[in-house]
Amino acid sequence: MSASVEVYSTEGIPPGAVPERTLRAEPKGVARPGTTTNHSRRSLPGSGPGRDFDTSQSMMEVALMTVARTVRRVCTVALAVMSLTLITTVTAHAAPSYGEENTATSVRGPQPPDAICESVGLPTSRFAGGCFKRYGDEWWVTQNALYGEKVYVDWENYLLAPGPFFGGSHWELYRTGRCYLNTLSEFAWGVCNxxxxxxxSTNFYGLKGSQLRWRVCVQGWSCSSWTSRYNDQ
Structure with missing residues (x-):
C-alpha cells in the first residue's frame, strides 16, 4: 500500500510567509532523511514517557529469575534429604522409656575387671553389689547370703538435648530401669544386657552426649550412693 501524500501550494500567500518549497507530510513510520530509528528499544503499553523497555535487559532478568528458581529448588531438595537423614539417624533407637524392669541372667562371678561397681552394706557382714560394664552396656548384680531380700540396680540414662535457650543444651532424662538379681545363692551374680x-554418637535429640547414673539397692533396707559415668566404650 502506497503512503498518502498531501501537497500544499503557496499560491496566494505573501512571499516570505513560508519557504519557497512544497510542503509534504511524511508517511507514518517512515523516518526522515538524515535520521535514524532505534529498533533496540520499544515502549511497553501504558508505560508512559521515560519508561522504555530494554529487550536485552528483559532477557537477562528472565534468565536470572530462572537461575534463582532453580537454586531455590535445589536447596529445598537438599534440605529435605538432610532432614530425612537426620530423622533416620535420630530414630535408630526407641523413644524415651521409663520404668524398664529386667531380671538378671545368672552367671559365674566375679565381675569383669573393667566394670565400675558400687555396694551397700547390711548388718551381720552382708552386702549387695552392682556394677556397670561400659563395653557391652551390662549391669552386674551380686549379693552375699541375703535372707530373701530383693537386690537390684537402679539406673538412669541421660542424653544431651537442645535448649532451653537458643544455642544451649542440657541433660534430658531419657530412660530409667531396674536390673533384679534372680538368685539367692551365696556370691551369685546376674547380668542384664x-x-x-x-x-x-548422635543421640535421640540430635546431639552427642550420653551418661548413666546408678545405685545398688536391697529392697526394704537401703541403697548405695549414686554413681555417674559417660557411656564411652
Missing part, C-alpha cells in the same frame, strides 16, 4: 547411646 542393655543398649544405650554412646557418648560420642
Amino acid at each position: 542393655k543398649d544405650y547411646y554412646e557418648h560420642s
